[in-house]
Amino acid sequence: MGDLLIRPHRAPARVQLMDDPGPLGRFGEYGGRYVPESLIGACRQVEEAFRSAWADPAFRNQLAGLLATHVGRPTPLTPAVRLSAELGVTLLLKREDLTHTGSHKINNVIGQALLATRMGHKRLIAETGAGQHGVATATAAAMFGLSATVFMGERDIERQALNVFRMRMLGAEVVPVRTGARTLKDATSEAMRHWVGATEDSYYCMGSVLGPMPYPWMVREFQRVIGDEARRQCATALPTAVPDYVVACVGGGSNAAGTFAGFVDTTAKLVGVEAEGGAGASRGTLGVLHGVRSMFLQDDDGQVLEAHSIAAGLDYPGIGPEHVHLRDLGRARYVTVDDAEVVEAVVRLARTEGIVAALESAHAVAWVIRAAADGTLPAGSTVVLTLSGRGDKDISALKELL
Template sequence: MRDVPAWREPAPPDATMGDPGARGRFGEYGGQYAPESLVQACREVAEAFRRAWADPGFRGELARLLALHAGRPTPLTPARRLSQALGVRLYLKREDLTHTGSHKINNVLGQALLATRMGRRRLIAETGAGQHGVATATAAALLGLEATVFMGERDIGRQALNVFRMRMLGAEVVPVTTGSRTLKDATSEAMRHWVGATGDSHYCIGSVVGPDPYPWMVRELQRVIGEEARGQCAAELRTGVPDYVVACVGGGSNAAGTFAGFAGTPARLVGVEAQGGAGAARGRLGVLHGCRSLFLQDDDGQIIEAHSIAAGLDYPGVGPEHAHLRDLGRARYVTVTDEEAVGAAVRLARTEGIVPALESAHALAWVIRAAGDGDLPAGSTVMMTLSGRGDKDVSTYKELL
């Protein structure tokens, strides 16, 4: 299925990607649909984060950790050979070069610092591709916290390297054997576990999903991607702003962080989903994991299992702010197939010497396809976030190539 809605004029800067307010709403999406036993815990997280985010000391310590431990800023790399072949100017925001190998470390370092500020001694997390789990285990080890990571049994099998890394870092990895045994079920189990552990544990959600304040908090912690890229584009491009800003979308944290840096510019924002997990492109209004957003559902309103070769995109919905951006027409959401993603990964490896994560390969697959069919006009400038490196996916690539 091809999703090509008409572009609309960008909304003004103060109309998108701001503070969702006390109700945590992005238009009709978001909110706090948490069980009664978690309402107070969510309120405590929201209040603590608002205080911390307004504290220059907290922001300064996070910036220090991002620089000295995570390796920020990440470079903006021109993909010269691929650009020449496609007829566009493609730049890659290199989140694959961060410590732990993906953008996840940006969010986790912030939430781990928040947890210590709140007096929590343990981090609870869910993970699909394993990158969020590795980042959580890394931050916990760095700050002297415990970590418990819930991971679907199916994902444990296809992401064995990351499971080993988490355990080597000292985290407990809990297999989830219910449902599809993937990211959705890992998230459900992590939230259930948090119910009985709110006194000493912080739930470190990895994407822009969940009850308020998580969609906003995670976006703000990932905003560093977009703000860095915005400054780098201003220095690199004659126009100062790319024509298109592209990122892959599962729950949507790397895309939300990227888009936040460009929401007030004329750049056209494109979120690329897996064809089998297209919450923004094909989802319907519903509630899952504590928020109101767009989810894949059957005629009875039951959640339909997602499918993607990329474990990090194997989620049946999308973060509430992405649903709102879609409705505004400020961002466009498109889909690509597993086969397109694998082909794009091979092409990037052989033209630029970069093996991307399968999640990132989805974004690149759309750029390649759109350049070929004219959806990206010749000569366009494209800034794409390369959200992670492909080490974790080598066994999958090996099986398919």
């Protein structure tokens, strides 16, 4: 295993929240780089390249230009007028569903694809659950003239057929994963195994704030655009400039990490909403999976348990290390909702605001609805909610449920 695995843990120097985690990639006691020796060099190369690129104004300007011209940034902050009136709160939706490809995933993938070309790689490797990260990867590969190989669990291929077609239409190879539960965890495992033998010519494009250093940090930084935009938009949309609550769904947690980064230094209360059957922060225990030390659903013997969620993108048995750190510090709170609440939230948002949200995003909507009803959200509260994706991909599943 990697060199960081055998070093005794030392608490890092005090740093500002959601900042550079340092060379060990630690967020408190979480994070690190727990990978085979064969991947240590590749991870270090990615880290060195990212540090160089992120400090280069030319790279940052090129990325900002692509996000504007190809992704459609900035995305609007939409008042949910009718739903707000029903709930007795002021709900503002950060509309990542309106980006090109239909979710926040494109923010991160454009950044990583640009980094891959800077490093001289010609091929992207990725994992996907709901298919949105796979679609974003295939899109970026086409834009930059790269090839793309996307690993996807066989069960997710069945329930996300539209996104599988989109990936193949864009020229990507979609590799079915038939091991385990045939979902996101298994797709990630297969993608990382494949990377071991392909580091010379391929770049691993991680889709969430998971994996070995530098991925949790790097993905958060590429997604920080969500929170930074929302913070600026709140300055004009709200009399107080800062909302009372900032809410986002959490699987691995990239859209939430990017959103929270814009508000972590404010008085806003940060709430991450997990699937009841995949609640790493809420019910996980300390472990190592996919190269990172974090909280995962495990049995008494430390074996990783299968997660369950109606939303393929949240069907993961753990959570990004920085989220657990924020939880431990009391800076963010993590809650769960069940599948039935999610379906009800999709319908209610559609019928009050004319917006069909992705099942993943609807987890956050479901919590706001519940919290407004039971008084957890005081009447009159202002809430910014990141609508991480649109629900086109989930129409077939919803037709069977409604």
